[in-house]
Amino acid sequence: QFLYFIAFSKNSISIKKRTFIMGDVKKGEKLFKARGAQCHTIAEGGANGVGPNLYGIIGRPSGSVEGFAYSKANSESGVTWTPDVMDVYMENPKKFMPGTKMAFAGLKKKADRDNLIAYLKSMSPNFNE
Numbered sequence: 001q002f003l004y005f006i007a008f009s010k011n012s013i014s015i016k017k018r019t020f021i022m023g024d025v026k027k028g029e030k031l032f033k034a035r036g037a038q039c040h041t042i043a044e045g046g047a048n049g050v051g052p053n054l055y056g057i058i059g060r061p062s063g064s065v066e067g068f069a070y071s072k073a074n075s076e077s078g079v080t081w082t083p084d085v086m087d088v089y090m091e092n093p094k095k096f097m098p099g100t101k102m103a104f105a106g107l108k109k110k111a112d113r114d115n116l117i118a119y120l121k122s123m124s125p126n127f128n129e
Contacts, residue, residue, distance in 0.1 A: 023111065028119025031112055039104075042123050051102065057081050058120050059127035062097075073099030083117050083129075090116065 032042065039050040046053045052065035059082065063075030077097055079085060089096045090113050092106040107113045121127060 023114030023116070023118035025115075025118045025122045028115035028117070028122075031107075031116050032119055035104075035107075036116075039102075042120075054120065054123070056124045056126055058083060058086065058117070058124035060124075071099055071101040073097050074101070083121060086117050086120065087113050 032040075036042075036054070040052065040054045041047055041049055042054045044055045046055060048065060048068045052068040052070070059080065062077045062079040062081060063070040074097060079089075079097070081089075087110075090107050093100055093102050093104055094106075107116065
């Protein structure tokens with residue numbers, strides 16, 4: 001399955017053909033615990049940490065978790081976190097969203113991103129494809 005992703009920046013528009021493959025939820029959970037849990041919680045009703053609570057992230061507008069102080073770049077991005085958008089973001093967050101406060105360098109391996117997205121989808125019960 002191919003997705004066509006259109007990326008906008010101040011000076012350019014690029015269209016990339018991406019392949020989204022459903023990842024492994026268990027591997028994604030393990031990756032989240034190793035790489036994301038130090039900054040984010042993912043429990044329903046969980047507190048924000050250094051980063052916002054990620055429960056329900058897939059399908060949610062960027063910058064919308066109540067009580068978290070987002071960067072202007074994040075809160076005004078107009079992004080909705082779909083699996084394909086999350087794939088591009090997690091590859092290189094600062095490139096995707098210049099000005100984000102998130103210090104995470106990204107996940108270069110496509111399989112890691114697919115697995116993490118599968119886990120995030122499993123923790124997003126309101127998301128319908």
